[in-house]
Amino acid sequence: MLEETIQRTKAYYCLECGICTGSCPVSRHHENFSPRLMVERALLREEGPSLDDREVWSCLTCGTCSARCPSLVDYNEFTRETRVAAREGGWAGVDTHAGTILAFMELQTGAAGKRDLSWIAEGLRTSRKGGVLFYTGCLPYFGIVFRDYGVDAVGMANSTIRLMNAAGVRPVVSSDERCCGHDPYWTGDADTMKTLAKKNLRMIEETGARKVVFACPECYAMFKLVYPRYFGPLGFEVAHVTEFLVPYAAKGKLAFGERERTITYQDPCRLGRYAGVYDAPRELLTAVPGLEIAEMARTRAEALCCGSSAWVSCTRVNKQIQLERLAEAAETGATTLVTGCPKCNIHLACAARDGDGEEKIEIKFVTDVMAEALES
Amino acid sequence: MAGRQKTSSILAFVCSWYPLAAADNAGVDRCEYSAEATIVPVDCAGTITAASILKAFARRTDGVLVAVCGRGDCHYSNGSESCGIVIDETHEIMKAAGIDPARLRLDFSSDVAGKRFASMVDGFAEDLAKLNGRGARRTAPKRKPPATKRRPVAKKKTIAKKKPTATKKAAAKKKPTATKKAAAKKKPSAKKKTVPKARGAGKKTSRRK
Numbered sequence: 271m272l273e274e275t276i277q278r279t280k281a282y283y284c285l286e287c288g289i290c291t292g293s294c295p296v297s298r299h300h301e302n303f304s305p306r307l308m309v310e311r312a313l314l315r316e317e318g319p320s321l322d323d324r325e326v327w328s329c330l331t332c333g334t335c336s337a338r339c340p341s342l343v344d345y346n347e348f349t350r351e352t353r354v355a356a357r358e359g360g361w362a363g364v365d366t367h368a369g370t371i372l373a374f375m376e377l378q379t380g381a382a383g384k385r386d387l388s389w390i391a392e393g394l395r396t397s398r399k400g401g402v403l404f405y406t407g408c409l410p411y412f413g414i415v416f417r418d419y420g421v422d423a424v425g426m427a428n429s430t431i432r433l434m435n436a437a438g439v440r441p442v443v444s445s446d447e448r449c450c451g452h453d454p455y456w457t458g459d460a461d462t463m464k465t466l467a468k469k470n471l472r473m474i475e476e477t478g479a480r481k482v483v484f485a486c487p488e489c490y491a492m493f494k495l496v497y498p499r500y501f502g503p504l505g506f507e508v509a510h511v512t513e514f515l516v517p518y519a520a521k522g523k524l525a526f527g528e529r530e531r532t533i534t535y536q537d538p539c540r541l542g543r544y545a546g547v548y549d550a551p552r553e554l555l556t557a558v559p560g561l562e563i564a565e566m567a568r569t570r571a572e573a574l575c576c577g578s579s580a581w582v583s584c585t586r587v588n589k590q591i592q593l594e595r596l597a598e599a600a601e602t603g604a605t606t607l608v609t610g611c612p613k614c615n616i617h618l619a620c621a622a623r624d625g626d627g628e629e630k631i632e633i634k635f636v637t638d639v640m641a642e643a644l645e646s
Numbered sequence: 647m648a649g650r651q652k653t654s655s656i657l658a659f660v661c662s663w664y665p666l667a668a669a670d671n672a673g674v675d676r677c678e679y680s681a682e683a684t685i686v687p688v689d690c691a692g693t694i695t696a697a698s699i700l701k702a703f704a705r706r707t708d709g710v711l712v713a714v715c716g717r718g719d720c721h722y723s724n725g726s727e728s729c730g731i732v733i734d735e736t737h738e739i740m741k742a743a744g745i746d747p748a749r750l751r752l753d754f755s756s757d758v759a760g761k762r763f764a765s766m767v768d769g770f771a772e773d774l775a776k777l778n779g780r781g782a783r784r785t786a787p788k789r790k791p792p793a794t795k796r797r798p799v800a801k802k803k804t805i806a807k808k809k810p811t812a813t814k815k816a817a818a819k820k821k822p823t824a825t826k827k828a829a830a831k832k833k834p835s836a837k838k839k840t841v842p843k844a845r846g847a848g849k850k851t852s853r854r855k
Contacts (some may be wrong), residue, residue: 365697368695368696369697369701370695370696370700372697373697373700373704374739376704377700377743377745378700378703380704380746381704381706381744382703382743383743383744383745383746385742385745386741386742387741389742410742411739411742414735414742415739417733445744454804513725583835
């Protein structure tokens with residue numbers, strides 16, 4: 271098991287240079303966490319990455335280390351496979367939000383019925399069959415769980431549909447949609463992901479969609495990078511909502527009104543480092559006349575993670591990473607921090623709520639900002 | 647244990663104060679109620695999370711009952727109220743996931759009368775039977791694998807509990823093989839029961855040595 275993981279992730283190329291630990295946002299605040307040592311222990315077989323070690327669950331899988339590694343060791347995959355082994359051995363991380371989120375993901379593997387679509391705002395046009403499908407992901411659920419955090423996840427889904435409607439697209443929103451399985455997958459539960467993926471692929475086939483649009487980069491990265499590994503080439507195109515809308519904005523099909531404001535943009539790890547989409551959100555945002563982007567010190571492939579992932583292990587370390595990022599955003603002088611991922615939005619909003627109130631910056635999801643700027 | 651081996655389909659989280667006293671009283675007063683309900687005592691209903699309820703549904707429980715002390719009567723100040731908030735949120739999640747919220751019932755009561763508890767459980771079981779009859783959720787066939795996975799564990803535990811009697815026999819210095827022969831002479835129905843006991847006894851004696 272360990273041997274295979276080392277082979278697959280090319281961990282044997284490790285030079286012990288320590289760039290990974292030096293780049294790691296967790297190691298910066300947590301002296302006991304070291305990606306280099308994790309790999310080293312596995313290679314020397316002294317102890318192996320001990321599966322009962324809680325640090326197995328501390329990694330954010332943000333991909334900063336893998337992006338900088340001179341030997342191209344895939345540390346994210348190394349972490350994931352270690353988690354699979356840990357889970358098989360009976361260990362698990364501490365689920366955040368009392369396990370509610372991972373529980374409703376498990377619920378969607380079988381027991382759940384048809385999704386309730388009553389959250390779609392009045393006046394928005396959706397269809398049951400068609401060429402373009404909007405994959406909502408967990409947004410309707412997040413709308414319930416994170417209401418108290420001041421995050422309107424349902425609003426994010428609605429603004430995405432509003433933008434697609436404005437571009438003249440009437441997307442399919444299916445009640446047979448299930449969770450993409452990102453979080454079970456990254457917490458070492460690939461079986462749940464496979465069950466969910468099969469249901470999703472069948473659902474998309476039934477709707478006859480040729481293009482699937484995602485608001486959440488995690489779902490997008492799953493469809494783009496992970497599903498093909500397990501199920502072969504997908505019979506449809508995938509696009510993040512920003513990628514999908516850029517050509518419409520360029521052709522002038524999306525008309526935005528003048529909005530004088532300076533914003534800064536948070537690159538989500540799944541959209542940026544994983545899927546390699548950096549320009550589309552920026553192009554879309556700058557399509558709004560008067561809107562300027564002030565980049566943070568660490569941006570694009572160097573961007574700092576929002577501090578938490580896969581709803582596992584949220585500690586003071588994660589909170590410090592989030593506050594660090596909020597301070598960095600405030601330094602740019604921007605009034606709004608625009609995120610490309612609903613989860614970044616949730617995590618940063620949570621930190622802003624818990625923080626001492628110094629980081630007074632508005633946090634918004636990209637489609638919310640764009641839908642507000644639409645000329646009606 | 648016994649409840650699980652039947653067609654248990656109601657999971658009842660029962661607060662260890664008034665509601666559990668009511669459940670106990672139902673037994674003391676010999677009030678019969680639906681055997682489908684598996685009672686899970688919790689220290690305070692305020693500790694119940696949406697996850698524990700949703701996981702029950704994910705593992706094909708038909709209904710979840712949460713019995714809580716009446717509002718304002720919580721022994722830990724605000725458990726009843728916080729439980730109410732959690733259940734409201736869980737109802738919303740269930741609705742979003744396409745599971746009838748009627749499958750999760752919250753019962754606030756500081757009444758320790760067994761009769762009331764029994765009729766409350768019966769009422770919920772009846773409502774669930776109606777829902778199942780309509781085929782509200784049972785679209786997919788019953789999945790058996792999770793049940794078969796758990797059963798051996800349950801059996802082992804029951805054997806372990808019966809061990810003391812088996813060890814007494816072992817203490818009488820009967821060899822395990824001898825008990826097997828003795829069992830073989832007995833009625834065939836008795837065979838199955840005695841063999842595992844003999845195994846258990848053998849293990850126990852070997853440990854003592």
